Structures are given as structure tokens and as C-alpha cells.
Amino acid sequence: MTWRIVAASAVGTSHTVTGTACQDSCLAQVETDPVKPPLMTIFVADGAGSAVHGGIGAELAIEAATAFVGQYYAQSEFALNDHWAVECIQAVRAKIYAVADQQGAKARDYACTFLGVVSSPFATLLMQIGDGGIVVDIGNGLTVPITPMAGEYVNMTNFVTDENAIDVLAVATFPTRADKVAVFSDGIQRLALNMTTNTAHAPFFTPFFTVLATVTAAEEDYLHAELARFLQSPAVNERTDDDKTLALAHWVG
Numbered sequence: 001m002t003w004r005i006v007a008a009s010a011v012g013t014s015h016t017v018t019g020t021a022c023q024d025s026c027l028a029q030v031e032t033d034p035v036k037p038p039l040m041t042i043f044v045a046d047g048a049g050s051a052v053h054g055g056i057g058a059e060l061a062i063e064a065a066t067a068f069v070g071q072y073y074a075q076s077e078f079a080l081n082d083h084w085a086v087e088c089i090q091a092v093r094a095k096i097y098a099v100a101d102q103q104g105a106k107a108r109d110y111a112c113t114f115l116g117v118v119s120s121p122f123a124t125l126l127m128q129i130g131d132g133g134i135v136v137d138i139g140n141g142l143t144v145p146i147t148p149m150a151g152e153y154v155n156m157t158n159f160v161t162d163e164n165a166i167d168v169l170a171v172a173t174f175p176t177r178a179d180k181v182a183v184f185s186d187g188i189q190r191l192a193l194n195m196t197t198n199t200a201h202a203p204f205f206t207p208f209f210t211v212l213a214t215v216t217a218a219e220e221d222y223l224h225a226e227l228a229r230f231l232q233s234p235a236v237n238e239r240t241d242d243d244k245t246l247a248l249a250h251w252v253g
Contacts, residue, residue, distance in 0.1 A: 001121070001253025003030050003040045003181075004212045006223040007246070010231035012187060014241040023047030023055035023112075024185050024245040025062045031073045040119045040178070041069050042247045046132060046185040048111035048159055057096055057110030061160055064095035065116060080118055080125035085171045088116070088127065092160055111159040113185070119178040119249075126172040129165055130186075131157040132245075133193055135200045137180035142200040145172040148189060157186075179251045180209050187244035188236065205248075212250035 007028035015022065024046050031039040045061040047054025068091040072078045092114060093107075100107045113130025126134050131148045149158045149168065158168045182205055184192055192204050208227075215223060230236065231244045 002032070002038050002251075003119075003249040004215055004217070004220065004252050005030060005040070005042070005247070005249045006208075006212065006220060006227050007042070007248070008224055008228035008231055009185075009243065009245040010228055012240065012242040012244065013237050015243060021055055022243045023049070023058060024187070024243040025055070025058035026183075026245045026247050027062050027066055028247040028249060029066075031069070033073070036073070037121045039069070039073050040117075040181070040249050041066070042117045042181060042183045042249060044115045044132060044183045044185055044245050044247055045160075046113045046130070046187075046243065046245070048113075051111040052109045053105065054110065054112055056099075057112040057161065060096050060099055060110065061092045061112055061114050064092045065114070067091070069118065080120070080123045081173060082171050085125060085127040085169065086166055089114070089129070089160060089166060089169055093165060096161055107161045108159075111161045113157060114160040115183050117178065117181050117183055117249075119181065121177045121253075122175070124174045124176065124178040128170045129158050129160050129162075129168060131189065132183070132185045133189055135180075135182040135192065135205065136178045138174045138176055138178055142180065142202055142205060144193060144198050144200055146170045147198050148186070148193075177251060178249070180205075181249040182208070183247045185243065185245040187240050187242035188231075188246060191236070191239055208248050209250050212248060213252065
């Protein structure tokens with residue numbers, strides 16, 4: 001019993017024109033141990049376009065969050081709750097602030113959004129700072145438990161490096177596993193969500209979850225390449241010129 005996962009990022013056409021690298025970063029994995037239940041984690045970070053090192057900040061955020069999860073999974077047991085989410089964000093911030101200090105830079109030079117989902121067979125935690133979105137099915141169909149964050153001004157949002165990051169951190173928890181999960185950066189937010197009602201656009205997700213429901217573990221690498229090609233396709237680029245990240249998981253137990 002486990003999850004099938006797939007994740008990819010693709011540079012936006014606006015970044016291609018300017019020669020800017022993709023500033024999104026993501027990770028999707030399932031931690032396993034013979035004597036423990038599996039633990040599925042998805043993290044997505046989007047470097048701020050206004051930040052000199054936003055892409056690096058996104059990478060650092062993913063690295064720190066992944067290390068944080070690994071430390072907890074090594075323990076005999078732990079609770080997925082608001083306190084755990086705050087500790088995770090604090091670990092991410094500590095990593096970014098330390099690197100900024102080492103480089104003689106400011107933390108805001110590494111500004112990025114941060115979204116995460118952690119799920120065991122018995123609990124699920126969602127956390128988000130900034131725009132982008134998280135869609136989950138915990139047994140009642142696809143829902144969007146956390147509203148994507150907008151900043152004080154148009155085209156602005158919140159970042160994990162902001163002084164008030166802990167205050168704006170949004171967390172949602174559920175006492176069961178997540179059967180389906182999709183986490184994405186704001187580059188495909190308007191493709192994946194009905195922005196007026198803050199609901200999932202089911203036709204966008206159905207093909208992905210249909211494939212994940214039947215794919216074998218050996219075929220997951222192939223899916224990553226296929227997802228990357230989709231994110232770089234004309235059909236997607238016609239709708240958005242931003243960097244794009246999409247990570248998905250489907251329980252196949």
C-alpha cells in the first residue's frame with residue numbers, strides 16, 4: 001500500500017525570452033520503512049521574480065523541508081499538526097537565512113513561496129505560504145482547503161522569507177490519508193482552479209489521476225518526463241508564460 005507520485009517543473013516562455021532559468025523547485029517522494037507506515041511528501045516552492053536569488057531560495061526551501069521530514073520520519077512517531085508545520089517553516093527559514101548570511105546577502109534576495117503536503121495512512125497535513133495551490137481528495141472528492149494567498153497589491157503574494165511568514169502560514173489537517181493530491185505553483189493556477197469559487201477544475205486533474213491509478217512503480221520515471229513535456233506544451237504555454245510546477249500523488253493501496 002503506497003502512493004504513486006509524479007512531479008515536474010518547466011521554465012516559462014517569459015523566462016526563456018529573457019534567458020532566465022526556471023525559478024520553481026519541487027519534490028515528491030514516499031518515505032518507506034519495513035516497520036513503519038509510508039509517508040508521502042510533496043513540496044513546491046516558487047522563487048520570487050523580484051528576488052535576485054529567488055530560484056536558489058526555492059531550492060533551499062525544498063532541501064530544508066525534505067531534511068526536516070526525514071528527521072521526523074526517523075523517530076518512532078510524531079503528530080502532523082499546526083506545531084509541526086510551524087517547525088517545518090522555521091527550518092526552511094533558518095536554512096535560507098543562514099545561506100543569505102554566508103553570502104553577505106539579505107533573506108529577501110531568496111524570497112519564495114512554499115507549499116507542502118505530508119500524508120500518512122492515518123493523517124494528512126497541508127501548509128502554504130503564498131500563491132499556487134493544493135488540491136486534495138481525502139474521501140469526499142477534490143477540494144481546495146487553503147485559499148491561495150494574494151499580497152497587499154496586485155500580482156503580489158506572501159513569501160516564506162517575509163518577517164510575518166509564520167503569522168500568514170495557512171495549515172489544514174485531516175485525520176486520514178490523502179487519496180489524491182496535486183500541488184502546483186501559480187504558473188498553472190488559472191488552469192487548475194476556478195479562481196472565482198476557489199474550486200478545483202476537475203477536468204484538468206482527471207487524466208493525471210487516471211494514469212497514476214494504474215501505473216507501476218517502474219513506470220514512474222517515464223511519467224516524470226511526460227509531465228515535463230506537458231508543462232512545456234503549446235496548450236499550456238498559450239495560457240501562461242510563467243514557470244510551471246505540478247506534483248501529484250495517488251493512493252494505490
